[in-house]
Amino acid sequence: MKKFLILILICYVQNTFSQYKEPIIKVDPDAVINKSEEIPTVDTTPEFPGGPEALHNDFLKKNYKMPNVSNLKGKVYVTFMVEKDGTLSNIKVLRDIGYGTGEEAIRILKLSPKWIPAKKDGKPVRWQYSFPINVTGNEPPSAAKLNNFPQNSSVIPVIEEENQVYNTAGIEVRPEFPGGEEALNKYLKDNYKNPQKDLKGKVYATFIIEKDGSLSDIKILRDLGYGTGTEAIRVLKKSPKWTPGKQNDKVVRVLYSIPIIVN
Structure with missing residues (x-):
């Protein structure tokens, strides 16, 4: 009986260890x-x-x-x-x-x-x-150099570059589709045309929300084939302007990613 219990305990420990180690x-x-x-x-x-x-x-x-x-x-x-x-x-x-x-x-x-x-x-x-x-991400080399100016320097460092693109993680004010997330989902549902009958899944897209709220650099990370990525780009290009993101009370460019449900 003891040997049986020990065997069960060893199997449990091995199973737990393998699950922990496997990434x-x-x-x-x-x-x-x-x-x-x-x-x-x-x-x-x-x-x-x-x-x-x-x-x-x-x-x-x-x-x-x-x-x-x-x-x-x-x-x-x-x-x-x-x-x-x-x-x-x-x-x-x-x-x-x-x-x-x-x-x-x-x-x-x-x-x-x-x-x-x-x-x-x-x-x-x-x-x-x-x-x-x-x-x-690392700090851009230019920003790192500007941070190293001595205090008595006559040069006024400008840390934030004019065209710097921020990620949504950590930004003070995230960009938003007019009307919020529900309005965005409704916009995608009403305008996205499934190019293949009975095709279901998700198309993952990424784009930059510019300071004026327009979308640029629209890319497809993964689609379902059959033109689903092309259709996602078409719909996003027609998107109304978003409320742009803000950092340090300034309007900034923000990289944004969304999944588009295809059904």
Whole structure:
């Protein structure tokens, strides 16, 4: 009886430890799950050499180049296939926060050393793997230099650049669609035309809300195909002007991201 209880306790501890160490996306709007089309389950999942701590604290932290953007903070969600020989293939960005954060994630993963592949019945198998990369923007070099002016300098530093783009995270006054979020959802629902019958899902778009409330630099992070991204751009280009964001009581440009429901 004691041996049986000890065996159960060991299994529980191993299961808890593996769940803690495995850096998969558990709370993600797209419900990303590590999987493989060929096999539903494996005996052991792929692992970066040295484990998750080596992946995040050594490899990613030391090699990922953070963008020079003030107040930028968020996560880049990536997915890729760990092949039987441990190499990574089919590297994709599910969602980024702009400013080249997705491209940088792909660059880093292409440089990754070989992983320990997943195993099924003692044999290496291909396995799709997903996880988030934490991103925090750096202060732009020009702003850093201006901050270093001596107090008795005759030069008046201007820290905020005229065309600086802020992220919604940390901004004092967020931009808003006229009428608020409910009005935005109604606008999208009334104007978005589903290009494919019975197609359902979400299109993720990002754009800059200019100081005059107009939208610029409209981009599609991910769509459903069949022209769903093109239709999203068309609708956003027709959008009425927003109430712009503010920082330090000044109207500023703000990067904004939204999901558009297609049904």
